[in-house]
Amino acid sequence: MVFSLLAVVLDNTILNVAIKTIADPVHGLGATQGELEWAMNSYTLAFAGLLFTFGVIGDRYGRKRTLMIGMLVFGLSSLASAYAQTPGQLIGARAIMGIGGAAIMPATLAIISNVFPLRERGKAIGIWASGVGIAITIGPVTGGLLLEHFWWGSVFLINVPIVALALALNAALVPESRDPNPSRLDPGGVLLSIAGLVSLVYGLVRITDLGTVADATVIVPSLIGLAILAGFVWYEYRIDHPAFDVRHFRSPMFTTALTTVGLVFFAATGMMFFISFYWQIVRGYSPLETGVLVLPFAAAQLIFAPQSTRITQRFGPKAVGTTAMVVISGCLAAYALVDEATPVWILLVLAFFQGAAMANIMPPATTAIMNALPREKAGVGSSMNNVFRQVGGTFGIAVLGAILSAVYRGEMEGKAGALPEPLREAVVESISGAAGVAGRLGPAAARVMEAANDAFLTGMHWAALGAAAIGLLGALITARWMPGKAAAAAEVPGERKKEAAVL
Numbered sequence: 001m002v003f004s005l006l007a008v009v010l011d012n013t014i015l016n017v018a019i020k021t022i023a024d025p026v027h028g029l030g031a032t033q034g035e036l037e038w039a040m041n042s043y044t045l046a047f048a049g050l051l052f053t054f055g056v057i058g059d060r061y062g063r064k065r066t067l068m069i070g071m072l073v074f075g076l077s078s079l080a081s082a083y084a085q086t087p088g089q090l091i092g093a094r095a096i097m098g099i100g101g102a103a104i105m106p107a108t109l110a111i112i113s114n115v116f117p118l119r120e121r122g123k124a125i126g127i128w129a130s131g132v133g134i135a136i137t138i139g140p141v142t143g144g145l146l147l148e149h150f151w152w153g154s155v156f157l158i159n160v161p162i163v164a165l166a167l168a169l170n171a172a173l174v175p176e177s178r179d180p181n182p183s184r185l186d187p188g189g190v191l192l193s194i195a196g197l198v199s200l201v202y203g204l205v206r207i208t209d210l211g212t213v214a215d216a217t218v219i220v221p222s223l224i225g226l227a228i229l230a231g232f233v234w235y236e237y238r239i240d241h242p243a244f245d246v247r248h249f250r251s252p253m254f255t256t257a258l259t260t261v262g263l264v265f266f267a268a269t270g271m272m273f274f275i276s277f278y279w280q281i282v283r284g285y286s287p288l289e290t291g292v293l294v295l296p297f298a299a300a301q302l303i304f305a306p307q308s309t310r311i312t313q314r315f316g317p318k319a320v321g322t323t324a325m326v327v328i329s330g331c332l333a334a335y336a337l338v339d340e341a342t343p344v345w346i347l348l349v350l351a352f353f354q355g356a357a358m359a360n361i362m363p364p365a366t367t368a369i370m371n372a373l374p375r376e377k378a379g380v381g382s383s384m385n386n387v388f389r390q391v392g393g394t395f396g397i398a399v400l401g402a403i404l405s406a407v408y409r410g411e412m413e414g415k416a417g418a419l420p421e422p423l424r425e426a427v428v429e430s431i432s433g434a435a436g437v438a439g440r441l442g443p444a445a446a447r448v449m450e451a452a453n454d455a456f457l458t459g460m461h462w463a464a465l466g467a468a469a470i471g472l473l474g475a476l477i478t479a480r481w482m483p484g485k486a487a488a489a490a491e492v493p494g495e496r497k498k499e500a501a502v503l
Helices: 003-025 033-060 063-082 085-116 118-149 157-175 187-210 215-240 244-251 253-282 287-293 294-317 319-336 344-361 362-371 374-412 419-431 429-437 440-479 485-490 496-502
Strands: none
Touching: 003 033, 003 063, 003 085, 003 118, 003 157, 003 344, 033 063, 033 085, 033 157, 033 187, 033 253, 033 287, 033 294, 033 319, 033 374, 063 085, 063 157, 063 374, 085 118, 085 362, 085 374, 118 344, 118 362, 187 215, 215 244, 244 287, 253 287, 253 319, 253 362, 253 374, 253 429, 253 440, 287 294, 287 344, 294 319, 294 344, 294 362, 319 362, 319 419, 319 440, 344 362, 362 374, 374 440, 419 440
C-alpha cells in the first residue's frame, strides 16, 4: 500500500521542481504563468473533489478493484502528461491524473484498516504515514535528478514503472474487501460532496493564483462550496441510507482527529511550500540541493512514525497530540527568525524536529479516525481523512501565500520605482519575477535582489507566525477535546471491542 501511494505523493511534490523548465519555450512547452497554475490546479480540483466519492465506491464495489483501476488511470495519464505537446494537453492529462489519484489514496488506507486487526492497525498506519512523509520529501530530490539528466517529461514518466510494479504487487498480494451489507445508493450525497469540494477548493486555489482573498473569484466559489457542504451534512443526517453517517461527528475523538489533521497540514504544508523558494532564490541552491536539504524531515518521519502507536498507548492521544502540536508551532515560529545568513544546520534541526512532531501526531490521528468507524466503512473513513488533509494543505498554501505576497508587494512598492513599468511590475509581483528581471539588469541586479530577498524574508516571517498560530490553535483543540488514554480506549465501537477481546 505504501508503494502504491508512492507515485501519487511523489507527483504532488515533484511538479514544483519542473515548473520553470515547463515554462521554458525551448526546453519545455512555453507555458504561461496561468497555464502553469492550471496544470497544478486541474489535478488538485479533480483529486480533492473525488476523494469522498471514491471512498464510497471502494466500500461498495471493492477497494482492491478501485485501487487497481485508479493505478491504471494514473499510469496512463502520467504517460500522456510526459508526452504532452501543448500546455492544454498537459492540463487535461493532469486532471485525469487527479481522478486516478483520488481513487488510489483512500483505497490504500482502507485496505490497511481491513487487513490488519485492531492490535496491529496503529503500527501499520504509522508505517503508511512514514511512507507518505518520505515520499513528500524525496519528490524534489527525484525531480532534481531527473531534470539534470533528462527532459521535463521524465518527472511524469517516472510514475509509469512504479505504477506497473504496484499493479503486479496488488494483483498478487492484496485481498479484495468491501461492505458486506451495502445500503442503497446515495447519488444525492455523492453529487453534493463533489460540487461542494470542487467549489471550495477552486476558491482556495484562486487565492494562490491571485495572492489575495479580496476577489470575487475567491469569495463567491468558497462561500458556495461551504454552503453546499453544509447542505451535504443536512441531507446526510436526514436520509436513511447516507453515503456518510454524519452522526460520527458526535465522537470527540473522530472530530478532533479530523480537525487536527486539517490544521497540521494547513500550518506545515504552507511553510514547506514556501521554504523551497527560500532555499532556491534567497540562498541560491539548486532544486536537487533543495531536495537534499529537506531530507532530515524524511529521516524523522522514518524513525518516529512507526513508533508513534507505542508512545500514544503509553501516554494517551491527548498528551501526545498536544505536545506534538506545540513542537510544530515552535518550529514554525522559529522561521520568523531566519534570514539570509542563518546557518544551514539550524534549519536542518528545525526540519528534523518538525518531522518528528508530525510523525507523532499524524498516525495516531489517522488511526483514531479509522477506528471510530465500522470496518465496512473504511473507505469513507479514509476519504474523510484525506479530504481534510487535502483541503487543509490547499488552504494553508493559499492563506499563508496571500500573507507572504501581500507583505512582499508592500515592501517592494517603494523600492522598485526607478525601474521601467513592465520590469517594475514583475519585480513587485513575486521574488521569482524579481530573479528573472535581475538576470537582465547587469550591475543593478544585486540591488534588486537584495531588496527582493529582504521583502521575501519579511513576508515569510509573517507567514511563519501565522502558521505557528494555527498550530497553537490545533494544540488547544487537541488539549480540550482529544480523549485521554482511558477515554480513547472506551470510544472503540462495539464490534471493535469484540475484536479486541478475541485478540
